[in-house]
Amino acid sequence: MVVGSDFVEKFLKTAAGLSGGTVYNTLSFTCGAETQTNPDSDLGFVSSSGTTTVTIRHPATSSIDYFDVSVPLYDDCTVELVGDDASVGADHESHFAGGVFQQSIIVRIELRT
């Protein structure tokens, strides 16, 4: 798992109203050669301009799909973006072990002071 190097920069620039900022309202989703014992995929935050900023990297990656998150949720200081693979193509679904047809992904960023 890696955190994109520009994530903090884009976030802080947005907070300060500087050019180069972005908001995070999309999850990226990539399916590679997952196996039943290691079924995770690449996923993470994507900026509104489509730049991947947080990525969980699987060694075997293929293409990247994006699907919008309906409404970002937050509870206190926890940002919660929820995606559902219902909007992901069937090809990708086939990569999930055992034919999982509905896949929820929650990525939280907790702001700590």
Add this chain to the structure above:
Amino acid sequence: MITTTGTDILARILTDNSSAIINKVGLGSGLTAEAYTDTALATAYTDHGFEQQTVTATYSTGKLTYTNTFTNGSATERTINEIGLFTDGGTLIYRHVFVTNELSNFGIVPPGDSVIITIDIIASTSTPSVYATFSIIPTDIGLAQIWYYLNLSSSISSTLDPSDFATPAPICYNGIELPSAGIPSFSEALGAKSWNFTCYTEDYTLVNTILRYAGPLTTGSSITGKQYVISSYRSGVLAIKNMTTHTHDLYTNCYIQGPISVEPFGNGWWFTVPVIQSAYSEA
């Protein structure tokens, strides 16, 4: 500290749930201890150059820096005890209450003089501490949860340099006139000087203004023979007008030794102000 409301609005900004931007800095004189639940400065200045100022941040590697110069445009001294960082809509993001001696000159800004305030908001990420992989139960609803932590911290620095203060009289300490001062004694140690000024004024307010700088101190010679001063107060700047150049010579790292005895004399008060310079800058 970054306030709870500040953290909340940062989360909203992050997720496009707020159009606020953080771009205002304000000063205050309140001493109420800072708390995460703060939503405003305790006693905010609202005029004469100390009101909230719009400040454009600069960005460098994980850090936003807000720097602004505040000039005291009022006719009286103003003391800075607290500072806040706000959104354009006035939401308090960050508040700091200065501790004793954190600012030079007790945080007092004389009329017409300035203070430079710099606030850094720093963010860094760290590896998630919890990571649940996809469910692999056939036909079940899979769930993956990943936690990232965005660590926010802050720092503050200031420039309130008495060397920059106006010197309205021939002899001043931190911009404050030593009234009718004469110099009955002067001595010079290695790397530093000492003065005794006899003063007279009919305005006891001025006496009190000088007395606030007077405190107990210890002097001595370092291993290299230079004069040092130990004091719980911040050092000040003595300004003596040079009658040849008609400008003030500045002597930094100076301290006023107390207690000072003030005696009634004629229609006013007579007192002696010992000023001792250290060869070393304050730690």
